[in-house]
Amino acid sequence: MRLLQYNNDGDFSLTEFFESGIPNYAILSHRWGAEEVTFKDLINCTSKNKAGYGKIQFCGEQAKCHHLKYF
Numbered sequence: 001m002r003l004l005q006y007n008n009d010g011d012f013s014l015t016e017f018f019e020s021g022i023p024n025y026a027i028l029s030h031r032w033g034a035e036e037v038t039f040k041d042l043i044n045c046t047s048k049n050k051a052g053y054g055k056i057q058f059c060g061e062q063a064k065c066h067h068l069k070y071f
Contacts, residue, residue, distance in 0.1 A: 006060035
């Protein structure tokens with residue numbers, strides 16, 4: 001399972017977990033729009049240039065409000 005990890009600096013990173021080590025995480029939903037961030041964008045470090053990057057930051061902040069590090 002791949003989850004986004006909200007970091008202390010307000011940024012996030014992609015983290016991979018396997019069957020026995022999956023932590024608690026937030027499940028958040030949003031509506032798709034123009035320039036959404038894709039998995040490829042995350043891997044290529046081009047996600048910050050997309051309009052949808054702010055949605056991901058917001059999701060990370062919401063997870064953090066509920067004391068969750070992953071989303």
